[in-house]
Each structure stands twice: as structure tokens, then as C-alpha cells.
């Protein structure tokens with residue numbers, strides 16, 4: 001008898017009628033977006049703007065109502081059965097939709113003309129200029145974090161850690177990554193994202209950007225100063241005290257999207273040892289690559305382009321194409337429903353790589369394991385979006401100290417035995433495993 | 441030396457791993473009939489509910505066994521010939537051992553109820569049980585769970601996750617009140633009802649009624665009530681899985697009889713985990729320990745013995761944990777449902793009725809005996825240290841923060857607990 005196999009064809013999970021209605025409304029919003037993109041948006045921009053916004057917002061709300069109405073607690077029922085969350089047909093459909101959207105956005109933005117035009121009124125209000133495809137993208141992105149954030153808060157409302165950090169990512173996305181850059185444009189200042197730093201926003205320390213910011217005046221000068229302080233001073237200090245989570249699951253927009261829109265897919269990350277090996281290889285290569293690129297660019301600009309000529313420039317272009325577009329966008333977000341929400345954060349983000357090095361070697365942060373209480377059930381490892389095999393540590397009574405851990409805290413929440421706790425304690429002894437008094 | 445282990449549960453596998461760590465040379469084989477690889481039995485419910493798939497419940501990747509040269513044999517042991525140190529398997533093959541560890545776990549209790557073997561009537565212990573539950577509960581509307589232990593509440597939650605109505609028969613006055621003190625038992629019972637589980641207390645199963653196809657159609661309770669249902673979960677405890685030892689010469693009672701070194705009456709044959717029974721259990725401790733934790737701890741002690749360092753099994757400060765639907769439970773030290781003569785206890789419950797705390801202590805000396813936590817998390821090493829060093833209950837409650845294990849930003853309930861404690865004792869709050 002092969003009980004192992006047959007269990008995988010278990011019962012279908014039934015979704016609540018309100019959730020079905022919510023999903024339908026969101027599907028209609030997507031349909032309207034298509035219609036708008038094919039030209040109708042140019043004719044009726046206001047109509048389509050409100051149609052899409054109201055359909056997606058009310059769809060999100062309808063979808064969230066049953067989440068808020070059910071008793072608070074971890075409810076991952078049916079996650080492994082539902083076609084949308086177990087790499088079924090729906091998941092593939094969503095992945096194709098997302099990936100397609102990114103490809104068009106990056107390389108064929110003219111196809112989005114109809115959609116971009118419906119954003120014009122909002123863009124004029126916020127930025128004083130007409131919309132472009134990046135403004136369209138930013139609006140959708142923020143909307144996704146807000147709507148899915150509300151759902152996320154409902155799902156984890158019994159945990160104040162999750163409620164507070166989700167408000168935090170919603171706040172930073174809406175304020176720092178959407179409204180402030182828009183207002184800056186309206187005020188004739190350089191567009192700047194105060195919540196992104198080198199090396200994630202690599203160009204902020206590239207000579208071109210620095211020079212053009214500085215030449216734009218005092219505000220630009222402050223921006224360069226802010227970026228440098230955040231990269232070289234604030235980042236190490238904050239990471240020493242709180243671990244990389246202060247950024248990855250409290251501030252960062254990529255993290256914010258992964259935590260909210262990506263939440264239903266977090267169990268799809270690969271937990272194998274092999275994946276961990278690939279991860280270390282890739283993410284540190286990206287870090288080396290972006291660091292070398294930055295240094296080369298400075299060297300080149302210092303020598304007035306004498307050594308490398310245009311070579312360093314094309315280096316930067318390639319980085320932008322491969323890492324900035326293909327990896328972080330198309331694969332990073334497009335593959336949410338297939339590989340989980342943190343593909344980019346885990347395998348590609350150079351910021352995560354630096355923060356991770358601090359976290360592993362010089363930080364007070366750790367996930368403490370509570371003595372011998374682990375029953376090896378596997379919930380923690382399954383729901384770790386970074387693919388960390390948390391159980392491997394917990395069942396040995398060891399603390400989890402891993403470069404990649406973004407401190408989302410979901411492992412601690414899904415643990416049915418209260419074994420895990422994220423905390424910042426003294427550095428000394430953070431690697432010490434639990435030993436029973438009898439064995440001392 | 442060929443060390444053979446029967447059973448690939450937590451006990452058998454912990455033995456295999458620890459023996460390998462101590463001795464890189466030993467030949468180690470693990471025989472088991474239930475599954476190819478070690479999986480976590482405690483996670484069965486999550487497979488059914490769709491939180492995890494079977495592969496998520498395997499604590500080690502499949503390459504692990506080969507790399508550590510632990511030979512896995514899928515098969516069922518039919519007979520142990522202790523005289524010639526051989527095992528015979530159901531498929532006819534024979535295996536020779538130098539040392540034998542029996543870690544065959546448990547099987548569900550069945551008390552001879554009429555109709556207990558009907559289709560749709562079963563316990564929950566093995567993967568095969570889970571598979572059968574999956575088949576027999578598909579598309580049904582109403583199920584009955586009999587027996588109010590830890591597996592019973594898990595089964596009720598499982599059924600609920602598939603929108604099946606559940607009636608839960610419990611012999612006691614409140615859920616699990618033979619183990620939990622009355623306040624905790626009643627808190628959990630209220631929570632069970634909040635989840636719309638029909639909890640029938642002081643009610644037992646009398647008979648299971650069949651339909652014309654040999655499938656359960658209803659049950660009759662000890663109160664004479666008939667309840668229609670298409671599935672009956674029997675979760676009135678488990679007992680050691682040792683029937684195959686009958687003519688082996690290995691002494692058994694309820695379980696395989698062992699001393700404090702986990703040695704049986706036959707040389708080079710050992711038993712541990714759910715299937716072992718201590719000849720002389722420690723006072724207040726059960727002779728058969730049917731827990732994940734105890735299986736692991738027994739196996740750790742036994743591996744030392746097998747690797748040449750004869751070691752007594754020490755249970756240590758008692759601890760356990762569980763989850764009742766949404767409410768987590770942790771316990772440290774021995775707290776019984778009824779206080780002993782010389783004990784007193786302090787109980788605090790949050791107004792929301794979902795969070796509770798208890799500390800039990802010696803009346804005369806005020807020395808701490810143990811804690812119960814519901815909806816709260818507490819550090820095991822702090823509780824252990826306090827109980828071992830016999831600090832007073834007053835000191836413990838004043839310092840609860842030290843062991844607090846709730847997630848960051850959680851409400852600091854230890855303050856309310858201290859306030860409540862100060863108000864009802866002559867203990868004075870010290871800032």
C-alpha cells in the first residue's frame with residue numbers, strides 16, 4: 001500500500017461564497033484592465049479608472065470578510081489542495097498573467113497605452129504631469145500591498161507582531177514608495193525613494209545618479225546624503241540590533257509585496273539542501289557583481305572615462321536588464337504562484353545578501369527554540385517563505401540563525417507547540433543549543 | 441555488529457541517528473512496515489487538513505539515510521527468535537541481529553463496542569488510518585468522535601476543516617478533565633463549543649449501528665440517544681503494538697517490560713518508546729509513556745547504552761504541550777486534575793476566556809511545583825530551572841517575565857497575573 005501517494009489526491013477545499021464573489025470581482029477588474037489596455041481606456045479614462053479600482057477594492061474586501069469572521073488563529077486549511085495555491089491550473093494561469101504583465105511593462109510598454117491613460121487624472125493630481133507606465137505600475141503595486149495587506153492582517157490578527165509590521169509595510173509603500181516620490185515630481189524635485197538604498201536601488205550610488213542629484217540643488221544633495229547614511233551607517237546598526245527584518249519585512253516594498261500578495265504562496269519555496277546551496281551561490285554573486293559594477297563606474301568617472309571607455313556603462317546596463325528587470329520583476333514576482341513570494345529576496349537581492357551577512361555574523365537577532373518542545377511536525381519549515389528548514393534546528397534545540405531569514409515571524413505563528421520566538425538578545429550565547437539539566 | 445531496529449518512528453529513528461553519531465562503523469538497519477521513510481506522526485492531522493503534504497512531514501530528506509549508512513527495510517516483523525537472534529518478516533525473509541531495539545509504537549484502543557469494525561469506524565494512528573479516514577469522510581455530513589483525549593480533539597478539528605459536523609462524546613464532566621484541572625478543562629470545553637462542535641460530556645458510546653452495506657449509519661450513546669453519522673472516530677487512547685511478540689520469550693504486560701536502562705528480560709534486546717512499559721516507574725509517572733518527547737528521550741538514553749555507555753533513562757522535569765483548536769497548551773512540572781493534600785494553586789484567566797495561567801505549589805513551603813499555560817508560551821529552561829531549584833511560587837510569579845515566550849509586541853499578561861496574584865495573597869509586590 002502506498003499511503004504516501006494516495007493522500008495527495010485528497011478532498012477539494014471549498015471556498016466561501018463571499019470569497020468566490022470576491023475572486024470574481026477581481027477577475028472582472030483584470031478583464032476591465034485588458035479592455036482599457038486595448039484602447040477603451042483612452043476613450044473613457046475616468047470610467048475605467050474607477051471601474052478597475054472599485055472592482056478590485058470591493059473584491060478584496062469581499063474576499064477578506066470570511067477571513068475576519070472566522071475565529072482568530074492559524075487556518076491554513078486546504079492550502080495544499082486548492083488549485084491556486086498548490087501549483088494547479090489556476091496558479092499557472094496567474095503566473096502566466098503576472099509574467100506577461102512584467103514582460104509587457106519592461107519591453108513593450110506601448111501596449112499598455114490604454115491603461116496608462118486612465119491613470120492620467122490621478123497622476124496630474126499627485127505629480128502634476130501625465131502618467132507613464134511606471135506610475136501605472138506603482139499604483140497597481142501599492143494597491144496590491146494595501147488590499148492584500150488588509151487580508152493578511154485579518155488572517156493573523158491574533159498576533160500583534162504581524163498586525164504592526166503589516167501596517168508598517170503598507171505605510172512605507174504608500175508613503176515612501178508612492179506618494180512622496182510623486183509629490184517630489186510635482187515640486188520639481190528629483191524623483192527619489194527614501195525607502196530604497198544601494199545595493200537594492202543600485203543606481204543611488206552610481207556616479208551618474210549622484211552627480212545629477214547633487215547638481216539639482218539642496219534637496220538632491222540631501223538625497224545623496226540620506227542614501228549614503230542609510231547604506232553605510234543605519235543599515236549595519238539597525239541590522240545589528242534587530243536583524244535584517246527591520247528592512248525585509250517592515251520597510252522594503254519587494255518584501256511588502258511578498259508578505260501580502262505573496263502570502264498565499266509562501267509554502268512553495270524549496271526547502272532542500274540543494275536549494276540552499278544554489279541560493280548562496282547566486283545571491284552572493286549578485287552582490288559581488290553590483291559592488292564591482294559600482295566600483296568600476298566610479299573608477300571610470302574619476303579617470304574621466306579613460307580606462308574603460310563605455311565598458312562600465314554597458315556593465316551597468318546589463319546588470320539593470322538581467323537583475324533589475326528579468327530577475328526581480330519577471331521571475332521574482334511573476335513566479336509567485338509557483339515558487340513562493342521571496343524568489344528575488346532569496347536568490348537575487350544584493351541588499352538581502354549584505355543584511356544577511358550582518359545578521360549571521362554580527363547581530364542580536366535570532367529565533368530561539370523552546371527547549372525540547374518541538375514535535376518535528378514541519379509546519380515551520382513548510383511555511384518559511386525563505387526556504388529555511390526551521391525544523392532541522394528546532395528539533396535539535398538549536399536557535400535559528402540564518403543569513404536569509406527575513407524575520408517574517410510566520411514560522412513562530414504556525415508552530416502548534418509554541419517552540420519558536422523571534423528576539424533580539426545579547427550576542428553572547430546565541431548559538432548555544434538547549435541542553436536538558438539531566439544531560440549537563 | 442548488526443544493530444537492528446524495528447519501527448521507524450521517532451524512537452527508532454532517534455536510536456539509529458544517535459548510534460551512528462557515536463559509532464561510524466556499526467551496521468544499522470531499521471525495519472518498518474508503515475512507510476518507506478520516517479515521518480512525523482504528530483503532523484498527521486495537518487496532512488488531512490491540507491496544511492501540509494506527506495513529504496513536508498518528513499524531517500529528513502530522502503538522501504539522508506544513505507549518506508548516514510542507515511539501512512531502511514520496508515517489511516513487517518512476524519516473529520523474533522531470541523535464541524538464534526533472528527527476525528522473520530512476513531515476506532519470508534530472515535534477518536540476523538547482534539542487538540535488537542523494539543520501537544513498534546502503539547495502536548488505537550478498541551473496547552469491544554458492538555459495530556466497532558464497520559466501514560467508516562476507525563482510530564487514527566498510522567498513515568494507513570489517515571488514508572482510510574480520507575476515503576471514508578469524503579462527502580459526508582456528520583461524524584462522531586468518541587473519547588476526549590488529545591487525538592480526539594485533533595480528529596474533531598480535522599473533520600471540522602472539511603465542513604463536517606462533529607459530535608464529540610466525552611466520558612468526563614468536561615473535555616480532558618481527568619488530566620486538566622477543572623478550570624482549564626472548562627475553558628477548553630467552551631472553546632470547543634465555540635467552534636460549533638457538539639460536545640456531549642458524561643456520555644459514552646454504547647453501540648454502532650450499520651446500514652445495509654455494512655457501513656456505519658448511526659450510534660447509540662450511553663444515554664440511549666441515537667445520533668446519525670457516516671463516520672465514527674475511536675480515540676479512546678492507544679496501547680502498545682506488541683502482538684507479534686507472543687512466543688518470543690520477551691516478557692510483556694501491557695507493553696514490553698523494561699528496566700530503567702530500557703533492557704528487556706532477554707540480553708541484547710531492548711525496547712523504547714510507546715511500546716515499552718517500565719517495571720518500576722517513578723512515583724506519579726505512568727509505566728507506559730506514549731508521547732513524542734518521551735520516545736525521543738528514551739531513545740537518546742538507550743543509544744548511549746548501546747554505544748557502550750550504560751545510561752539510566754531520566755524523564756527530567758515533566759513537560760508536555762498540545763493545541764486545542766486555536767488554544768495552545770504548555771505544561772511544566774506535575775500538575776494533576778485534583779490537587780494533592782499538601783498542594784495549593786493559583787489560577788488566572790483572561791476576561792476573553794481564551795488565555796489562562798496556573799501555578800501549583802506546596803502549601804507549607806510555598807515551593808513551586810509546576811505551571812499550566814493556555815494561550816501563552818513559556819520558556820522550558822526557565823521553568824525547569826525554577827522547579828529544580830524549588831524556588832517559591834511568589835518569586836516565580838514575580839519573575840514570570842524572564843520566561844515569557846509570547847511573540848514580540850504581545851500583551852504582557854504577566855503583569856496582570858502578578859496583579860491578580862498580589863491581590864489574593866499576602867504576598868507584597870516588590871518593584
Ligand SMILES: Cc1cc2nc3c(=O)[nH]c(=O)nc-3n(C[C@H](O)[C@H](O)[C@H](O)COP(=O)(O)OP(=O)(O)OC[C@H]3O[C@@H](n4cnc5c(N)ncnc54)[C@H](O)[C@@H]3O)c2cc1C
Nearest residue numbers: 447449450451472473474516517544545713714730731732
Ligand atoms: C494523531 C497523533 C497525534 C499525536 N500528537 C502528539 C503530540 O502532539 N505530542 C506528543 O508528545 N505525542 C503525540 N502523539 C504520540 C506520538 O506520536 C507517539 O508517542 C510517538 O509517535 C511514538 O513513537 P514511536 O517511535 O515509539 O512509535 P511509532 O511512531 O508508532 O513507530 C513505530 C513504527 O513501527 C512500525 N511497526 C510496528 N510493528 C511492526 C512490526 N512488527 N514490523 C515492522 N514494523 C512495525 C509501525 O508501523 C510504526 O511505523 C500523537 C500521536 C498521534 C497518533
Ligand code: SF4
Nearest residue numbers: 384405406408409411
Ligand atoms: S525562519 Fe521564520 S522568520 Fe525567518 S524567514 Fe523563515 S518563516 Fe520567516
Ligand code: SF4
Nearest residue numbers: 374375377378380415
Ligand atoms: S512547527 Fe514547531 S513543533 Fe513543528 S517542527 Fe516547527 S518548531 Fe517543531
